[in-house]
Amino acid sequence: MDRIRIVGGRPLSGTIPISGAKNATLPLMIASLLTGETLVLDNVPRLADVGLLQRILGNHGVDVMVGGKRAGETADHGQTLHISAAHIVDTTAPYELVSKMRASFWVIAPLVARMGEARVSMPGGCAIGTRPVDLLIMAIERLGAKIDIEGGYVIAQAPHGLKGGEIVFPKVTVGGTHTAIMAAALANGTTVIENAAREPEIADVADCLNKMGARISGAGTSRIVVEGVARLGGARHNVLPDRIETGTYAMAVAMAGGDVLLQNARPELLQAALEVLQMAGAAVVSSNQGIRIARNGSALAPVEVTTAPFPAFPTDLQAQLMALMTRANGTSCIVETIFENRFMHVQELVRLGARIQLEGEKATIEGVERLQGAPVMATDLRASVSLVIAALAAEGETIVNRVYHLDRGFERLEDKLGRCGATIERLAG
Numbered sequence: 001m002d003r004i005r006i007v008g009g010r011p012l013s014g015t016i017p018i019s020g021a022k023n024a025t026l027p028l029m030i031a032s033l034l035t036g037e038t039l040v041l042d043n044v045p046r047l048a049d050v051g052l053l054q055r056i057l058g059n060h061g062v063d064v065m066v067g068g069k070r071a072g073e074t075a076d077h078g079q080t081l082h083i084s085a086a087h088i089v090d091t092t093a094p095y096e097l098v099s100k101m102r103a104s105f106w107v108i109a110p111l112v113a114r115m116g117e118a119r120v121s122m123p124g125g126c127a128i129g130t131r132p133v134d135l136l137i138m139a140i141e142r143l144g145a146k147i148d149i150e151g152g153y154v155i156a157q158a159p160h161g162l163k164g165g166e167i168v169f170p171k172v173t174v175g176g177t178h179t180a181i182m183a184a185a186l187a188n189g190t191t192v193i194e195n196a197a198r199e200p201e202i203a204d205v206a207d208c209l210n211k212m213g214a215r216i217s218g219a220g221t222s223r224i225v226v227e228g229v230a231r232l233g234g235a236r237h238n239v240l241p242d243r244i245e246t247g248t249y250a251m252a253v254a255m256a257g258g259d260v261l262l263q264n265a266r267p268e269l270l271q272a273a274l275e276v277l278q279m280a281g282a283a284v285v286s287s288n289q290g291i292r293i294a295r296n297g298s299a300l301a302p303v304e305v306t307t308a309p310f311p312a313f314p315t316d317l318q319a320q321l322m323a324l325m326t327r328a329n330g331t332s333c334i335v336e337t338i339f340e341n342r343f344m345h346v347q348e349l350v351r352l353g354a355r356i357q358l359e360g361e362k363a364t365i366e367g368v369e370r371l372q373g374a375p376v377m378a379t380d381l382r383a384s385v386s387l388v389i390a391a392l393a394a395e396g397e398t399i400v401n402r403v404y405h406l407d408r409g410f411e412r413l414e415d416k417l418g419r420c421g422a423t424i425e426r427l428a429g
């Protein structure tokens with residue numbers, strides 16, 4: 001298994017190109033199942049999760065063609081996928097595939113909406129929490145699907161198609177909102193979704209579906225209205241920049257010190273995180289090129305943050321912020337309200353010399369003068385990158401093990417940080 005070796009203590013300077021968003025790419029690729037025509041996605045990141053989803057869609061009969069390099073393009077350019085679900089030959093998503101990536105459970109919506117049936121494995125356990133799918137099932141049931149659970153599979157049937165209806169989510173769920181929108185897009189009649197997730201990736205998917213001929217309004221707000229249509233066509237769509245990758249590198253610069261331009265980043269996608277960074281003492285300057293982050297010599301100030309659905313501070317940046325606060329000049333407090341087990345990085349940060357107390361969903365971080373390099377273990381995608389951020393400021397060498405977690409969601413991380421002066425390398429196998 002690959003590992004990453006980092007020697008800390010060097011400031012970062014230069015430019016980091018921000019890739020397309022993983023959490024928009026996955027639902028966009030799944031949305032291709034709603035049409036028999038070709039969906040072309042530009043600015044797609046080269047990630048393990050994207051590759052795995054290609055396999056999952058292929059299992060249903062979907063052809064995915066990766067566009068070749070164009071003149072003037074570099075590795076910083078995203079890839080282009082030409083996705084055609086003209087022939088869906090299998091409406092089963094097997095356990096072997098779904099268990100590897102939870103978001104693949106979302107195929108249930110376009111399959112039952114377009115094909116009238118779907119048999120999808122329940123995703124199973126996850127390191128960061130129980131993560132049930134009851135609200136996703138509720139959403140398609142509200143649109144008339146008959147649901148059975150058998151042998152660990154959810155069987156959804158709607159032989160005469162889905163019907164428009166009202167879906168009220170008791171709690172905000174990103175996956176539930178994606179599922180509801182995709183199912184409602186081909187339903188007969190109008191669907192109203194209340195207490196919908198407002199994450200930017202929801203609006204990006206709705207924008208693409210509207211290009212395919214859907215009639216979705218209100219995406220990005222908590223009330224979404226979908227007027228179902230009989231069929232959807234093809235379209236071409238550019239995936240929005242990854243706000244979690246943006247926030248991650250912004251925290252890395254604040255941690256190591258230096259001055260870096262996060263190219264293509266859009267400040268409105270992560271306003272809450274940028275405000276926290278400014279409170280912590282980093283300079284944040286937005287322009288049409290992206291977002292410039294700098295911290296030169298000023299001490300890091302402690303912060304108090306609670307994670308919550310967009311537009312509040314995202315849970316997917318919680319671990320990265322915790323790493324940053326291990327060096328703050330005082331005591332910080334972070335409350336995690338989305339996932340009940342998202343503190344797996346704490347003991348690994350403590351191995352680097354951090355002082356962190358946990359009490360239920362609250363973490364108290366007492367800033368320390370110095371961190372010291374050590375071997376550490378990645379446990380999930382965002383926890384693993386928090387260890388990289390801490391290692392950038394730690395004295396000596398850190399070895400991050402199990403970096404396959406990182407590869408799921410960060411494209412060419414060691415190349416992007418290395419270009420800005422970090423001492424970082426991948427140790428193969």
Ligand code: EPZ
Nearest residue numbers: 023103131132133134135136172173174175176316338339
């Ligand atoms: C999406 O997961 C993201 N994944 C997650 O990012 C992100 O952390 C999460 O939204 C919250 O922002 C993708 O977009 C692929 P939820 P999702 O449904 O949709 C509970 C990353 O690091 N819930 O909004 O699975 C659930 O347990 C990943 O990129 C139910 O109870 O999250 C959680 O406590 C990690 N029943 C809360 O709702 C349900 O049926 C929010 O989960 C569904 C969810």
